[in-house]
Amino acid sequence: xxxxxNKNTSILLIYTGGTxxxxxxxxxxxxxxxxxxxxxxxxxxxxxxxxxxxxIQFDPPMDSSAMGPDSxxxxxxxxxxxxxxxxxxxxxxxxxxxxxxxxxxxxxxxNLNKPVILTGSQLPIGMLRTDGKENLVTAIxxxxxxxxxxxxxxxxxxxxxxxxxxxxRTSKTNADNFNAFHSYNYPVLAHAGISINYxxxxxxxxxxxxxxxxxxxxxxxxxxLKLFPGISPQVIESILxxxxxxxxxxxxxxxxNAPSDDWFxxxxxxxxDRGLVIVNVTQCRxxxxxxxRYETGYKLLEAGVVSGYDSTTECAVTKLMFLFGxxxxxxxxxxxxxxxxxxxxxxxxxxxx
Numbered sequence: 001x002x003x004x005x006n007k008n009t010s011i012l013l014i015y016t017g018g019t020x021x022x023x024x025x026x027x028x029x030x031x032x033x034x035x036x037x038x039x040x041x042x043x044x045x046x047x048x049x050x051x052x053x054x055x056i057q058f059d060p061p062m063d064s065s066a067m068g069p070d071s072x073x074x075x076x077x078x079x080x081x082x083x084x085x086x087x088x089x090x091x092x093x094x095x096x097x098x099x100x101x102x103x104x105x106x107x108x109x110x111n112l113n114k115p116v117i118l119t120g121s122q123l124p125i126g127m128l129r130t131d132g133k134e135n136l137v138t139a140i141x142x143x144x145x146x147x148x149x150x151x152x153x154x155x156x157x158x159x160x161x162x163x164x165x166x167x168x169r170t171s172k173t174n175a176d177n178f179n180a181f182h183s184y185n186y187p188v189l190a191h192a193g194i195s196i197n198y199x200x201x202x203x204x205x206x207x208x209x210x211x212x213x214x215x216x217x218x219x220x221x222x223x224x225l226k227l228f229p230g231i232s233p234q235v236i237e238s239i240l241x242x243x244x245x246x247x248x249x250x251x252x253x254x255x256x257n258a259p260s261d262d263w264f265x266x267x268x269x270x271x272x273d274r275g276l277v278i279v280n281v282t283q284c285r286x287x288x289x290x291x292x293r294y295e296t297g298y299k300l301l302e303a304g305v306v307s308g309y310d311s312t313t314e315c316a317v318t319k320l321m322f323l324f325g326x327x328x329x330x331x332x333x334x335x336x337x338x339x340x341x342x343x344x345x346x347x348x349x350x351x352x353x
Contacts (some may be wrong), residue, residue, distance in 0.1 A: 009144045012086040014078055016071065017061030018094030020121040020132040045088040045137050051144040056087070061090070064094025064101075064120075069218040069321065072104045078208060079109065079116065080214040088115040088143030088151065092136070095120045095172055095180055102167025104318040106156040106342050110213040113154045113206050115143040118167060120160070122180060135160060138192045145196070155204040155343070157189060164190035168315045168344040173285065184286035185310040185346065204343045219246060219324035222317055226251040226283065233263050240271040247277045247320035247333070249313055256280045256289030256297040256307065266304050272304030275330045279316050279337055281308035288346065306337050309345045319344065 015021050024030070041162050046053060062071060079089055093101055102118050109116065119139040121132030139159040145152040156167040161179040169186040171328065192200040221244045225236070248271075252258045259278075272278060272324055280300060288310035291297035301307075308316050319341075324332045339346055 009087045010085070011051050011053050011088050011090060011140050011143050012078075012082050012314060013053055013055040013090050013092065013140070014075060015055060015057045015061065015092045015324065016064075016067070016075065016094075017058055017183070018064050018092060018120045019095045019123065020092050020119070021061060043133055043136060043251070045133065046140070049137065049140055049144070051087075051140065053140065056082075057250060062094075064096040064098060067094070067097045067101055070103075072101055072108060072218070073216045075105065076108045076214050080212060083114070083212050085276065086114075087146070088117070090139045091116065091118045091142050093118050093120050095160075096143070099167070099170045099172055099181070099312065099314040100318060101131070102156055102158050102170060103312070103315040103344070104322070106168040106344065107319060107322040108215045108218075109156065110215060111206065111210040112156065112212060113151065113155045113209055115145075115151050116167075117143045117153070117164075118156070118158045121275065122176075131161065138162075138196070141196065142190065142192075145198075151199055152200075153189065153203055154206060159192075162192045163188045164192070164198075166202075166343060168318075168342065169312065171312050171314060182285070185288065185312075186343075187282045215322065215326070217325035217327075219322040220321065221246045221324065222249070222320045223247075224313065224317065225249065227253065227258055231259070233267070236264060236267050240267055240276065245276060246324045246330075247279065249279050249281055249308070249316045249320065250281055250305065251283045251313060252289070252297075252300075253283060255287060255293050255297065256282060256291045256300065257294055258300055260296050260299050265299055268300065268305060269303040277320065277333050277337070278305045279308045279311075279320065279329050280305050281311055281313055281316050306334050308337070309347060311345045315344050 098118055118140045119135045123130040158165045158167050158170045160181045165183040165185050169183040170181050173182045174180045187202045189203050225239050225248050282289050287308050291301040291307055323336050
């Protein structure tokens with residue numbers, strides 16, 4: 001694949017916070033966020049990239065554990081306001097909730113046809129062995145890459161430790177290693193070795209070029225229910241009866257299995273009947289929910305639980321926030337959960353009902 005660099009290509013760097021933007025104070029030894037206006041001084045390699053780079057910085061920078069719908073809206077607003085001015089966007093973000101942000105942005109940036117690449121680091125950019133410089137430089141290269149004057153990767157992605165991953169298919173799986181993110185149910189979109197090799201078949205390409213349609217409406221009335229052996233009726237009941245709750249991502253065993261106790265199934269059915277949308281995702285890192293496969297899963301289907309297929313928990317949570325945020329009814333939300341809106345799930349050709 002012939003990917004060319006163009007000195008006229010412009011990239012907007014959006015620094016939200018996180019480890020990558022830290023540098024050690026020589027006097028106190030404490031890690032502090034540095035001003036990204038001085039980025040070239042700290043990462044001189046950027047001067048060798050054949051593109052122009054501008055930056056916008058959150059003030060104050062945010063730890064990723066503090067990121068959420070308000071922050072996602074802020075990122076979307078920055079991208080929407082600058083969309084016509086830049087060829088691609090690189091979002092620097094803390095690693096802990098990066099997969100949630102990437103999933104949310106994939107839904108909130110409707111008709112996206114430019115790269116939005118999230119990256120960060122496990123070590124601050126000012127440290128000797130940092131992974132931040134390589135992640136940053138390569139993310140910018142990917143955001144600037146074009147073929148036939150069209151962006152190579154016109155979707156929301158995460159780049160980390162040599163791999164480009166679809167944002168809404170990715171989870172953070174390691175707190176210590178540089179190789180911190182994986183996409184278990186969807187192939188890597190590109191691998192950066194001596195050169196960057198793109199798997200163009202797997203990259204999402206919009207059917208038609210439409211104006212970007214940014215979305216800002218999200219509903220936080222979502223919960224995660226992680227099942228475990230011996231879970232008590234009180235735990236299930238308390239979660240399903242949270243005031244104002246609209247959607248639950250239920251993390252089940254294996255291919256979507258759960259206890260078949262009468263009390264458990266009755267609680268689920270009662271919650272579904274009053275309008276709660278319960279989405280079944282697996283606790284396993286890889287694989288898909290197949291509720292027709294075993295009797296225990298089939299009973300969930302009969303209770304009105306919706307399959308999350310091979311969705312990550314991060315994606316299921318943000319998708320529910322997005323759908324309910326736009327005023328959809330529970331039945332409409334269920335229909336959209338049974339669709340792949342932006343490549344976030346693999347829907348089997350034959351869906352068992």
